[in-house]
Structures are given as C-alpha cells and as structure tokens.
Amino acid sequence: MATFYDFELEPKVIRAITEMGFEEATPIQSQAIPHALQGRDLIGQAQTGTGKTAAFGIPLINKISPQEEDIVSLILAPTRELAIQVSEEISKLARFKRLRPLPIYGGQDIGRQIRALKKHPQIIIGTPGRLLDHIQRKTIRLDKVQTVILDEADEMLDMGFMDDIQSILKLVPEERQTMLFSATMPPNIKRLAEQFLNDPVHVSVIPKQVSAPSIAQFYIELHERQKFDTLCRLLDRESPDLAIVFGRTKRRVDELAEALQKRGYSADGLHGDLSQNQRDTVMRRFRDGSIDVLVATDVAARGLDISGVTHVFNFDLPQDPESYVHRVGRTGRAGKEGQAWTFVAHREIDHLHLIEKVTRHRITKKPIPSIAEAIEGKQKVTAEKVLEILQKEQYAEYKALAIQLLEQYDSVQLLAAAMKLLTGDNNDTEIVLTPEEPLRSKKRRDDRNSNRRYGSSKPGQRRSSSSYGGNRGGGSGHKSGGSYSRDRRDRRSSGTSTYRKTEA
Numbered sequence: 402m403a404t405f406y407d408f409e410l411e412p413k414v415i416r417a418i419t420e421m422g423f424e425e426a427t428p429i430q431s432q433a434i435p436h437a438l439q440g441r442d443l444i445g446q447a448q449t450g451t452g453k454t455a456a457f458g459i460p461l462i463n464k465i466s467p468q469e470e471d472i473v474s475l476i477l478a479p480t481r482e483l484a485i486q487v488s489e490e491i492s493k494l495a496r497f498k499r500l501r502p503l504p505i506y507g508g509q510d511i512g513r514q515i516r517a518l519k520k521h522p523q524i525i526i527g528t529p530g531r532l533l534d535h536i537q538r539k540t541i542r543l544d545k546v547q548t549v550i551l552d553e554a555d556e557m558l559d560m561g562f563m564d565d566i567q568s569i570l571k572l573v574p575e576e577r578q579t580m581l582f583s584a585t586m587p588p589n590i591k592r593l594a595e596q597f598l599n600d601p602v603h604v605s606v607i608p609k610q611v612s613a614p615s616i617a618q619f620y621i622e623l624h625e626r627q628k629f630d631t632l633c634r635l636l637d638r639e640s641p642d643l644a645i646v647f648g649r650t651k652r653r654v655d656e657l658a659e660a661l662q663k664r665g666y667s668a669d670g671l672h673g674d675l676s677q678n679q680r681d682t683v684m685r686r687f688r689d690g691s692i693d694v695l696v697a698t699d700v701a702a703r704g705l706d707i708s709g710v711t712h713v714f715n716f717d718l719p720q721d722p723e724s725y726v727h728r729v730g731r732t733g734r735a736g737k738e739g740q741a742w743t744f745v746a747h748r749e750i751d752h753l754h755l756i757e758k759v760t761r762h763r764i765t766k767k768p769i770p771s772i773a774e775a776i777e778g779k780q781k782v783t784a785e786k787v788l789e790i791l792q793k794e795q796y797a798e799y800k801a802l803a804i805q806l807l808e809q810y811d812s813v814q815l816l817a818a819a820m821k822l823l824t825g826d827n828n829d830t831e832i833v834l835t836p837e838e839p840l841r842s843k844k845r846r847d848d849r850n851s852n853r854r855y856g857s858s859k860p861g862q863r864r865s866s867s868s869y870g871g872n873r874g875g876g877s878g879h880k881s882g883g884s885y886s887r888d889r890r891d892r893r894s895s896g897t898s899t900y901r902k903t904e905a
C-alpha cells in the first residue's frame with residue numbers, strides 16, 4: 402500500500418494530507434495519482450467512500466501555483482451539497498499552498514458569488530446550471546482552464562446535463578487535462594468520454610462486488626402500509642448514530658420526515674424543492690448531529706460524505722441499480738462499517754433481484770422486527786445513557802435523593818421505574834402516508850439471459866434494459882441505460898486492504 406511520500410508531491414501538499422489524518426493512499430489514489438500527475442486524461446472508478454475526491458484533488462492542488470490569478474481548473478458536480486462538500490475537501494488539501502477554491506451553485510445569492518469571483522479563485526467547483534449562468538453574464542471565463550474534473554460523471558448524464566456540459570466544455574481550451582470519476586460507469590459514459598477525453602487511462606478499482614464490502618445489506622419484504630412502523634422498529638432496535646432514509650418523491654420525503662417527528666424522532670427532510678437556506682440548515686444540523694435521521698430523495702444519494710452515518714434505509718426501492726449502489730454507499734465509508742436496509746413490496750421482488758445481479762451482492766432477507774425487539778433496543782439505549790453518566794460520575798447532585806429513596810423502596814423496582822421514565826412511553830401516534838405505487842418491472846426481451854443484460858448489450862438493446870420503472874421524480878425523463886460492464890477483465894482487486902484515518 403502506497404504512502405503519500407511515494408508520489409512526487411510538494412511538501413505543502415503532503416503536509417495538508419497528513420493534517421487530514423490520511424496515512425496510506427487508498428487503492429484508487431495509489432493508481433490514479435501517478436497518471437494524473439503526468440497530466441494524462443483519466444476515467445476513475447472505485448467503490449463509494451474510497452477517496453475519489455482526494456484522488457483527483459491531490460494532483461490538482463499539486464500543480465496549481467498560488468501566484469495564479471485565473472481560473473485554471475473546473476470541477477463539475479451534480480448537486481449543490483456535493484459541490485459544497487468537494488470544495489471543502491479541496492480547501493483542506495490546498496490549505497498550506499493558500500490556493501483559492503470557490504464553490505458556485507444554484508440557490509445561492511449570485512451577487513455574493515460575483516464578489517467572491519473578483520478575488521481571483523483558481524479552482525471553481527460548480528453545478529452545471531449556475532456555472533452557465535455566470536458564463537453568460539461573463540462573470541466566469543474558462544479560457545485559462547487547464548484541468549476539468551467531472552465528479553459523478555454518470556449521474557450528470559442521467560440528470561440530462563449532457564448539453565450543459567457540452568456548452569461549458571466548448572469554452573475550455575482543448576489543450577487540457579480531463580478526468581471523470583464515479584463508483585458506477587454505465588456503458589453510455591463512453592459517449593461522454595469519447596467526446597471530451599483524449600486517450601484516457603482507465604483506472605478501475607472495482608473488485609468482485611460493486612458496493613463496498615463493509616456494508617451489510619438486508620431487505621424486508623412487506624406491504625406499503627407496513628413500511629412506516631417497520632422503519633420505526635428498525636430505528637429503535639438498531640439505534641443508529643446517524644441514519645439516512647431514502648424516499649422516492651419529494652412528497653414522500655416531506656410526509657415521512659413529519660411522521661418521524663410526530664413519533665419523537667429527531668428527523669428532517671432534504672429535497673430539491675426546499676430553498677437553499679433550508680437545504681443548508683438541514684445538512685448542517687445532520688452533520689453536527691442535531692438531527693439524527695435525514696430523510697431525502699436521490700439528491701442525497703451521490704457523493705455525500707457524512708461521518709457517523711451507520712445506517713441507510715431505502716424506504717422505497719430505488720429506480721435503478723446505480724442509485725442503489727450510491728444510496729447504500731452513504732454508509733460504510735473510509736473503511737468503517739455500515740448497514741443498509743431496503744423495503745421491498747411483493748411486486749418489486751424482481752427489481753431487487755436485478756439489483757443483486759448487477760451489484761453482484763446477495764442482499765439478505767430479514768423479517769419485520771417485533772415490537773419486543775424494538776422496545777429492547779430502546780431500553781438498551783437508555784441503559785447506555787445511564788452507564789455513561791455513571792462512568793463520567795456526573796450524578797453528584799442526585800446522590801442524596803437516591804439514598805433517601807433507597808431507604809424506602811426496593812432498588813430493582815426503583816431503577817426500573819426510572820428507566821421507564823427515561824425510555825419514554827411507546828409512542829404509537831397514528832400515521833397515514835400517501836401510498837406510493839410499487840415499481841413496475843417491464844418484461845424485457847433479454848430477460849431470458851439476464852447475465853448479458855448489463856454491459857455487453859448493443860446500443861439498441863440498452864434502451865429497453867433501462868426501462869424498468871418510471872421516471873425519477875422531477876427528472877427530465879432521460880434515463881441512462883445499462884450499468885456496470887461485466888466483462889471487464891483488467892479489474893484489479895483491492896483485496897482486503899483497509900486504510901485508516903487517524904483522528905486529526
């Protein structure tokens with residue numbers, strides 16, 4: 402396993418990496434950084450949570466001079482939250498070089514962005530729409546750009562950003578370095594690559610399974626009307642540190658977040674119809690732990706790196722296998738463990754099997770947790786809280802009362818009563834959610850030989866293989882076809898190697 406001293410990096414960059422607590426390079430970093438430093442175009446694919454951001458961020462920071470006054474690099478990301486996050490990681494890497502990265506995304510005051518642009522940032526991290534806006538206003542010029550990175554490249558295609566990306570890249574000099582990154586590379590990404598990349602190196606660190614091995618994956622087969630109580634029981638039994646619950650539509654997310662609040666969970670929703678202010682607030686509160694359940698549409702499926710997310714719940718089955726991979730990839734990051742639970746209506750079982758086939762990962766069937774299990778889980782949390790106070794000896798002012806009560810009552814009964822009070826009564830406020838239709842799977846002609854469905858299908862077939870299910874909520878209706886290529890023989894396995902991050 403490579404350390405960062407193995408690459409020819411400036412001492413200031415190495416120092417920043419060390420301060421971030423990175424000891425060893427992850428597999429995608431060891432393989433991509435040398436090519437990127439040589440200026441090669443690159444297509445990088447590696448599992449979720451394995452450090453793709455630094456894989457392009459490190460070589461990028463290394464080559465930019467702090468004296469530079471122009472925008473020399475451009476990073477495109479599909480969502481605002483991701484643009485903000487990538488910009489933060491780039492800032493950390495650029496700390497000692499004192500470079501000026503700037504996130505540019507929709508929903509933020511454009512006047513403020515224009516003022517920030519006057520301070521000569523060298524790196525712009527943006528979403529395509531707002532970037533085009535600035536280009537039209539001539540507040541951003543791209544004619545000095547030397548490096549372009551498309552993070553979550555396949556998602557940007559899927560969201561129908563192809564035209565925008567084309568318009569943006571037309572303004573960037575042809576003599577440049579371009580890199581694409583994602584955990585999933587459906588075959589139609591080739592179109593993008595052929596058009597925008599020049600003799601790219603393919604770096605693929607996808608071992609046998611597409612999703613990270615550190616994620617335990619389960620599913621529960623149930624009726625739509627059982628979903629909510631099942632979610633509550635799972636939350637009680639599992640007591641996640643932080644959890645993300647994915648719903649299919651914006652309405653679903655709103656209803657679910659409100660319902661969870663009614664039942665006493667500290668939850669809030671995130672989707673594209675909220676104001677940017679609301680989106681920022683929800684993300685900040687989730688990151689700092691003031692809410693512990695984030696309910697979201699697929700807007701939160703890609704790239705978001707929030708430490709402490711131990712559980713992902715697919716309240717509704719995702720539209721396609723790529724979305725599944727990215728959603729569950731919000732947990733089990735940077736070598737940590739995580740769990741993903743997927744709710745499947747009886748009629749959706751075929752979809753689930755398709756996901757298993759494409760991701761080459763068995764998803765284990767589990768029963769609906771019982772009420773008793775849920776209560777037991779809640780009691781365990783209460784006991785842990787009590788023991789924590791005990792260990793930290795934070796009870797001095799209650800000691801006299803305890804002695805007094807113990808003189809009069811039985812200790813077991815007394816403690817049980819206190820635990821009951823702390824755990825709270827079972828809150829079974831009646832909840833009614835607007836039902837969502839189960840995903841319908843269209844019979845495909847190539848269903849007989851489903852092994853061939855992904856990857857090796859001809860362009861004509863791909864359309865049909867992508868049509869299992871309706872449109873993604875609010876999307877343009879354009880769907881990508883297919884998924885992971887199955888016949889990639891040059892996949893180098895990352896094996897069982899792990900990498901650690903020391904607490905910096």
Ligand SMILES: Nc1ncnc2c1ncn2[C@@H]1O[C@H](COP(=O)(O)OP(=O)(O)OP(=O)(O)O)[C@@H](O)[C@H]1O
Binds near residue numbers: 424447448451705731
């Ligand atoms: N070499 C390293 N050692 C330890 N931790 C690392 C290393 N490189 C990156 N990380 C950390 O791992 C986490 C995941 O990284 P990152 O968000 O770049 O993953 P990703 O591959 O882009 O995932 P996704 O496909 O979900 O976007 C981050 O918290 C990052 O700081």
Ligand SMILES: [Mg+2]
Binds near residue numbers: 454552704
């Ligand atoms: Mg990423």
